[in-house]
Amino acid sequence: MRILLIAGAFNSLTQRVYAELGDSGHHVSVELVTRETPLPEVVRGHAPDLIVAPMLKTAVPREVWSAYTCLIVHPGPVGDRGPSSVDWAVHLGADRWGVTVLQANDEMDAGDVWAAASCPVPDVGKSDLYRNEIADAAIEAVLSAVERCASGTHRPQPQDSLPAAAKPGRPRPPFRQDRRRIDWHMDPTDTVVRKLRAADSRPGVRDELLGGTWYLHGGHPEDTLTGRPGELLATRCGAICRATADGAVWIPELRPPRAPGQPGTVKLPATLALGDRLPPVPEVPAPLAPGDGPRTWTDIRYREDGPAGLLEFSFPGGAMSTDHCRRLLAAYRQACARPTSVLVLGGRRDFFSNGIHLNVIEAAADPAEESWANINAMDDLVHAVLTTTDRLVVAALGGNAAAGGAMLALAADEVWCRSAVVLNPHYRLMGLYGSEYWTYTLPGRAGPEVAAQLTERALPITAAAGQRLGLVDRLIDCAPQEFAAQTAHLAVRLASSPATQARIAMKKADRERDEAERPLAAYREHELARMHRIFYDPDQPYHALRRAFVRKEPAAGTPSHLNTTAAGASSGGAG
Secondary structure: OEEEEEEEEHHHHHHHHHHOOOOOOEEEEEOOOOOOOHHHHHHHHHHHOOOOOOOOOOOHHHHHHOOEEEEEOOOOOOOOOOOHHHHHHHHOOOOOEEEEEOOOOOOOOOOOEEEEEEEOOOOOOOOOOOOOOOHHHHHHHHHHOOOHHHHHHOOOOOOHEEEEOHHOOOOOOOOOOHOOOOOOOOOHHHHHHHHHHOOOOOOEEEEEEOOEEEEEOEEEEEOOOOOOOEEEEEEEEOOOEEEOOOOOEEEEEEEEEOOOOOOOOEEEEHHHHHHOOOOOOEOOOOOOOOOOOOOOOOEEOOOOOEEEEEEOOOHHHHOEHHHHHHHHHHHHHHHHHOOEEEEEEEEEEOEEEEEEEHHHHHHOOOHHHHHHHHHHHHHHHHHHOOOOOOOEEEEEEEEEEEEHHHHHHHHEEEEEOOOOEEOOOOOHHOOOOOOOOHHHHHHHHHHHHHHHHHHHHHHHHHHHHHHHOOOOOEOOOOHHHHHHHHHHHHHHHHHHOOOHHHHHHHHHHOOOOOOOOHOOHHHHHHHHHHHHHHHHOOOOOHHHHHHHHHHOOOOOOHHHHOOHHHHHHHHOOOO
């Protein structure tokens, strides 16, 4: 079918729907729409067989939905209505939620039901839930609805014909800041964490702290530190620990409010955002290896399962600052000192990595200098992975990866992906040439022609497409919550295989052969020469693109690279 996706942004769910439908053989095109978009005219230009709206904040005009079948992907179970569905799921502590694919009509979220799927709601933040369990349910429902549309025989079910318990009632109200407000003197830790997680990526929880107004992003319970409710107790890895009525929580990121008429503000690691306001509280490091004592939050953790080591990390939004990279490199070196034959890098749910930290760069006194420090810290980490020759290294992607984060994964001997992962192995959309030794690893895995297509077309691909192209070695078909256990089991099995020691010996010989042919230093020098020119030239597009991205400036229209259909990308070999 010719399917047109209309969306408010090419976000994680829109990318996944685009890539999955393309993998299914459909010809998929994309239009990013705002209230000013002449949607009837745009749709007529595409002449689609079907319209799918994975993420849309504006109403579809009658002129469109009356002439075309238009499917709205609503991130809530059948009968749920309103714009803050996932916020409510987390805030209410729901055990299960779902996604409903509805036919657009005059009333928001009230159309006939084409398909629906349910999903569990684990104790994670809203954005993590949306990218994983909600996205899994959305794909199940979308693929089912599209198949039913293609059959030409299915008729969607009117919502008023559903059982009384599932009928739509009044829409849930938008989740405003008055509902998110934290009472630090009265709210227990569980309540505070739930409020923070229901707002973790956007919009954050508005609060007063150290004489200023901030939006708080993300929340993790602390098991041991306590103090006067509301006071700051400690810092760790850029996060702040704040006392609740019965304990404490870790808050990784803060963002100042936007002043009227000013550009959007930037979300930053909490200690960096506070700067000189931060009082002299102790930095309380967490042990790298989990012990038998109380659990506590940290963004890097190492554990062992017999002959396999697992170095897990999780950074907000998948962004890796200079500090993140240096701390992860230090942890990697410690892990390499352990007597294991397999080392897994990653293995947690949600983002693997999206490369350098554009928010931290944007907020720096000298963005060019911070860009340069950040890319070199990424390169140092990737170099350590590439030159590890005494064990096998596995990159385990429980969530999406893009740009330098995707290239970090390719430095490993094997890449394992949860089957739902979306990969964006390119840099072009941020005006960058890229580094992380991609000119060595990407052509080495996919071949020069496919590597050029992937980096130039700049389109997302599924993990299954990545496997066909040579970027992915193993697909793990499991729920997000099961990925860590599945990865550990497979790592132990790999470490116990009789062939592993022979592979390690061969790996060392291969690295020596490649180094003799062209040293890794030559790849790095070539890549960084291009990046240096981009970083230090204020007229390069990178600076404006970075600013627009981190400050959430709305797109002026549909980017030109999205004019290529998903099926067209697949037939060309890059998807």
